[in-house]
Amino acid sequence: xxxxxxxxxxxxxxxxxxxxxxxxxxxxxxxxxxxxxxxxxxxxxxxxxxxxxxxxxxxxxxxxxxxxxxxxxxxxxxxxxxxxxxxxxxxxxxxxxxxxxxxxxxxxxxxxxxxxxxxxxxxxxxxxxxxxxxxxxxxxxxxxxxxxxxxxxxxxxxxxxxxxxxxxxxxxxxxxxxxxxxxxxxxxxxxxxxxxxxxxxxxxxxxxxxx
Numbered sequence: 001x002x003x004x005x006x007x008x009x010x011x012x013x014x015x016x017x018x019x020x021x022x023x024x025x026x027x028x029x030x031x032x033x034x035x036x037x038x039x040x041x042x043x044x045x046x047x048x049x050x051x052x053x054x055x056x057x058x059x060x061x062x063x064x065x066x067x068x069x070x071x072x073x074x075x076x077x078x079x080x081x082x083x084x085x086x087x088x089x090x091x092x093x094x095x096x097x098x099x100x101x102x103x104x105x106x107x108x109x110x111x112x113x114x115x116x117x118x119x120x121x122x123x124x125x126x127x128x129x130x131x132x133x134x135x136x137x138x139x140x141x142x143x144x145x146x147x148x149x150x151x152x153x154x155x156x157x158x159x160x161x162x163x164x165x166x167x168x169x170x171x172x173x174x175x176x177x178x179x180x181x182x183x184x185x186x187x188x189x190x191x192x193x194x195x196x197x198x199x200x201x202x203x204x205x206x207x208x209x210x211x
Contacts, residue, residue: 016053018069023050027072036070044074045111080111082119082162084176091178095150096185103133105141106176108162115165124159124175133180135160142178150182 013034017023027050028039034056050072057065084106091104110117121140123130132146133156140162156179163173 010059011056014055018053019051042074044076048074076113076116078112078116078166078170081172082108082110082164082174084108087176089178092181092183095148095182099144101144102141107140110164118165119162122161124161129153130158148182150184154182156180
């Protein structure tokens, strides 16, 4: 009688980070099934790609193993809010500047990528006296739209928003205040209260007694 013995070989899986050692603690592999799972919260801004070598080893008496490379790309999530360099800006301008002059450029940054990190600027209170200015939605430059007149409007206060271009339901924004003071120019000449004056003076007036 011949007895045939079949030996079933089981594989054991392991994972080895090849580029950045921090990746080793962020993922784990089930040694039996080979299923790879996250072991920590991922942060694309810290590491956007993780590189591994996957090793499969059998349980034979003379162990054999095989390797394959794995690259894990972390997709961006809109988890950063646009941040202005300053929350408050103040700028003095001359009332003599011409229409189309850039008086100030404000900037915000966003740690996300793609549309999640692209920023659009807007004046939130553009009506009334603030109609004298507009903001370039891409560069953040505030530009005069009409001539300025200090005697009419010496001061402007605007609220500027910086919004990312993520999906509307995921969009994030922040605001900053811009105050613009118009400086006076000597553009008004002295004026008499009337065009001509006539007075009567006695011929015997004493000059020593003053007017």
